[in-house]
Amino acid sequence: MTAKDTAPILSLRKIRKVYGSMEVLHGIDLDVRSGEVVALLGENGAGKSTLSRIISGAVEATAGDMTWFGAPYAPANPRAAMDAGVGMIHQELKLLPQLSIAENVFVGRYLMKGGRVDRQAMEERAHAGLQRLGLDISPRRLVEGLSTAKQQLIEIAKAMTLNAKLLILDEPTAALGGEETQLLFRQIERLKADGVGIIYISHRLEEIRQIADRIVVMRDGAKVQEFDSGDVPVRTIVEAMVGRSLERMFPAVPVPQDEVMLEVRDLCAPARTFSNISFSVKRGEVFGIAGLVGAGRTELVRAVTGADPIASGEVLLDGDVVTPRSPGEAIRKGIVLVPEDRKLQGLVLEHSIQENIGYANLKEVSRGGWLTSRRLGQFADVYIRKFGVKGSGRQDAGELSGGNQQKVVLAKWLARKPRVVVLDEPTRGIDVGARSSIYDMIMDLAREGVAVIVVSSDLEEVLGVSNRIMVMAQGKQAGILDRKDANDVSVMELATI
Incomplete structure (x- = not known):
C-alpha cells in the first residue's frame, strides 16, 4: 500500500x-x-x-x-x-x-x-x-x-x-x-x-x-x-x-568595460576562514563567487566591504588602496553590501519602508541637519517606484514578502549610486517572479558601469548572471572561470578540490 x-x-x-x-x-x-x-x-x-x-x-x-x-x-x-x-x-x-x-x-x-x-x-x-x-x-x-x-x-x-x-x-x-x-x-x-x-x-x-x-x-x-x-x-x-508563460529567467549579460574597478590582493582573514584571495572586477562586470557552504565566500565579501576584519592584503578601488576597516568606510568610498540575511542584517523590520531607505541616505533626505517626513517620503517613493516595491512608503518592512523586502534593501543602497555592489545570496527565499526582476536590476547596474559581485549557493543562478566565476574551496581560491568555460561540472570540480 x-x-x-x-x-x-x-x-x-x-x-x-x-x-x-x-x-x-x-x-x-x-x-x-x-x-x-x-x-x-x-x-x-x-x-x-x-x-x-x-x-x-x-x-x-x-x-x-x-x-x-x-x-x-x-x-x-x-x-x-x-x-x-x-x-x-x-x-x-x-x-x-x-x-x-x-x-x-x-x-x-x-x-x-x-x-x-x-x-x-x-x-x-x-x-x-x-x-x-x-x-x-x-x-x-x-x-x-x-x-x-x-x-x-x-x-x-x-x-x-x-x-x-x-x-x-x-x-x-x-x-x-x-x-x-x-x-x-x-x-x-x-x-x-x-x-x-x-x-x-x-x-x-x-x-x-x-x-x-x-x-x-x-x-x-x-x-x-x-x-x-x-x-x-x-x-x-x-x-x-x-499564471502566465515564462519565456526566460536570466537576461542577457552585458560585456564589461576594460577598466578594472575593484581589485583584491592576497586577502587573508584573522581566523583563516579564507586566505590568499586575489581577483579583480571590471567596470560593468558581474563577478560570481561560487563554492560549497563553509568555503569562505560570505566571510570574504564581508571583509572586502569592511564588515569583518582583515589580517593582511589590500582592497583597491580605481587603482588606489582603500582597504576598508568598517562598513561605514566602505560605503563612503562607494562599496556596498547587500547581506545574505535581509531580515537580521539588511532591514529594520519594525520600521517603515521609507525609513529603511532613508537610513542609508540621511544626507539626501535631510536639510540643515533636519529630517522631515515629507522629504523622506518623496525621496523614498522615487525608489519604491523605480524598484517595483509592492507596498506603501509608510508600511512596515516586516509586512512585506521576501522578494519585496529584498527590493527595499537593494533600493536603499542603490539610491547612493555606489561604484561596487556586493550581493550575498540576492535571491535567497525569493519566488521566481521576484528573482527575474532582481536579475534585471543586476544587469542594469552592470550596463551603468557598476562593478557587481554576486555570491550564490544556487549554481544555476551564479552561472546565469556572471561574466566570470571565482570558485572557492575550504577558504582557498580554487580558480576563476570565464563564462564560456563555466558549467555545472567545471564549477563543482573546483569546489570539491
Whole structure:
C-alpha cells in the first residue's frame, strides 16, 4: 500500500484567513498523508506561509475546518501543535544566539533527569542530529557567530528531534549548498520511511523532482493546481505559479568595460576562514563567487566591504588602496553590501519602508541637519517606484514578502549610486517572479558601469548572471572561470578540490 492509498493524517477544508478587510486565503483544501512529501509552491505572497502558520498554530483560521488523524484540529498556539505532533522549520531563523547549540535544539523542552536538566543527554542527541546532517560541531558551542548555513542546519536538527508525525519545512535549503542539501534529502527519506508526513516549501524548483510525491501550487491566496507526482517540468510549475508563460529567467549579460574597478590582493582573514584571495572586477562586470557552504565566500565579501576584519592584503578601488576597516568606510568610498540575511542584517523590520531607505541616505533626505517626513517620503517613493516595491512608503518592512523586502534593501543602497555592489545570496527565499526582476536590476547596474559581485549557493543562478566565476574551496581560491568555460561540472570540480 502506498501513501496515496492511506487516509490523510492532516486534512484542511475551505480554510480562509482574513486580516482586516483583506482575505489572504480563499477556501484552501489540502490533504497530507503519512510517509509522503507534499511540495507547497507559489510566489511570495501566494499564501503558503499563512497556511503553514495556521497548521502549526501560530495564527488561527478565520473559517474552515482541520482534522488531525480524523479528529478536529485547531491548535491554539505552536506549543499545542508541537504537542500534537506537528513541527515547523521556519525560513526566518529563530535561534537564540546566547545559548548553546544543544540548548537551542531543546529550548522549551529541556530533557530532565532527577529533577535537573540533563545536559549530557541533550548534547548527545543534538550532536547525533547534527552529524546526520553533515555538521561536525560541538553542541556546547554558542550559536552566536555561526554562519547562516550552519544555523539553518541547527534549525533542521531541532525539528528532527521532535518525533513529529508532520513536519513543515519552509525553505530548508535556502542557505545550503548541494552537499548539505543531499544530506537533508537523505534524512527526509528516512523520515518518510518512518511514516512522517512532510509539507515542503521551496523556491528551488529543481529540488522538487527529487523530493516531492505530490505538488500543490498556490497563487494569490488560492489553490490553483495540484500534480499527483513530483516529476513535473519546472516550466510547467512556474507557469502555474505565475499564471502566465515564462519565456526566460536570466537576461542577457552585458560585456564589461576594460577598466578594472575593484581589485583584491592576497586577502587573508584573522581566523583563516579564507586566505590568499586575489581577483579583480571590471567596470560593468558581474563577478560570481561560487563554492560549497563553509568555503569562505560570505566571510570574504564581508571583509572586502569592511564588515569583518582583515589580517593582511589590500582592497583597491580605481587603482588606489582603500582597504576598508568598517562598513561605514566602505560605503563612503562607494562599496556596498547587500547581506545574505535581509531580515537580521539588511532591514529594520519594525520600521517603515521609507525609513529603511532613508537610513542609508540621511544626507539626501535631510536639510540643515533636519529630517522631515515629507522629504523622506518623496525621496523614498522615487525608489519604491523605480524598484517595483509592492507596498506603501509608510508600511512596515516586516509586512512585506521576501522578494519585496529584498527590493527595499537593494533600493536603499542603490539610491547612493555606489561604484561596487556586493550581493550575498540576492535571491535567497525569493519566488521566481521576484528573482527575474532582481536579475534585471543586476544587469542594469552592470550596463551603468557598476562593478557587481554576486555570491550564490544556487549554481544555476551564479552561472546565469556572471561574466566570470571565482570558485572557492575550504577558504582557498580554487580558480576563476570565464563564462564560456563555466558549467555545472567545471564549477563543482573546483569546489570539491
